[in-house]
Amino acid sequence: MVSQNKQREAGTEAKILNAARKIFQIKGLAGARMQEIADEAGINKAMLHYYYRNKDQLFQAVFSEAVGRIFPIIVQILSYEIPLFDKIRIFVKEYIGILKENPYLPGFVLNEITQHPDKFMELFFDNGIEFPKIFYDDINKAIEKGEIIEIEPLMLLVNIIALCVFPIVAKPVVKGIYNLTEDEYNTFLEKREYEVADFIINSISLKK
Amino acid sequence: MVSQNKQREAGTEAKILNAARKIFQIKGLAGARMQEIADEAGINKAMLHYYYRNKDQLFQAVFSEAVGRIFPIIVQILSYEIPLFDKIRIFVKEYIGILKENPYLPGFVLNEITQHPDKFMELFFDNGIEFPKIFYDDINKAIEKGEIIEIEPLMLLVNIIALCVFPIVAKPVVKGIYNLTEDEYNTFLEKREYEVADFIINSISLKK
DNA sequence: GTCTATATAACGATAGAC
């Protein structure tokens, strides 16, 4: 896959991957066209097959990269050894921040996983991604100490991720219905970087 | 002998629409194949073109129906003249319930709107769908009365819908990662029909 | 209305010159 020759600047392979990332993330595997990717990369269609044998392998490169961008960061932050509420605040801020910079990423990943669950499972477990038990311990300990309400860790985790991810995936819908500009929606998302954490902590906290 | 034409009131057009709904919702516009829809309907491919001129018009029929299923119910429930907290409880229970019965619906609609925002906007406003001001009044009045925290109505609405919709869209992801069966995931969703409302009300309520 | 057969276009992939 990688050029065997000496290192080159602004390699064609990188151009292809950049173009493929853009097109696949927007149009999906079924909707993307090899010609379109070639045009976006500013090179010829045959080059795509030279570097990546076929469409499926090119997609696989983009998809696995996307999975690698969207899941490990969750695992990483949830593994910090800091107080639960701090962890939630950092997670929400960081995660919304990342998704805001890659607005097509979550929709792309969700859709393609729905389309090919098996391909995802391989990728997920082969890369050794594993959701951290420490976060569940955090929650259970906080419940025991009477700091938060009784709630299943998975229930809380899904709530947190839902509040971060959904507004990115539903961006065209909300933008359309409320006739918001790109800037206005980004301002909305920036507010959420803080307010969502408040929303969650308010909900589970027992100290008032 | 009676004419056998009238006896066949199973309706070919309905068969086609049912098949198209199933295939399009799962595979999307780009991924669906006319042949696959014909097979699913148990009829010939040419019939699809006889009743619906082309793929795009067949898709349009499915898509507009889907939009009509997913938005008006929101508007309807949010228009009830009942106390805010009751409204939230009913909304969450009803909406998750509907989506649970149509698990591919929200992902399909979100994805296709992202893909063709303009087509959606026409549909949305042509059908006169409009988000109810009464719900925003509910929220602002509750804030004034000191019943809930200060929160932008749109912020709260997005939170509510996120908590209902996301777990449906992310079903294959969560199911895969946690190795849950279909039944286990449905149990999870049924729990959410009540717990999500608690989560929201806990978060915004000022009375404790 | 429903079918079979076929036209027409689009797409992924390859061959071969340079």
Place this chain on the structure above:
DNA sequence: GTCTATCGTTATATAGAC
């Protein structure tokens, strides 16, 4: 490595018999 030209397949869509 990069290009042009083209092959083979598949997909949408139409024609025409019944």
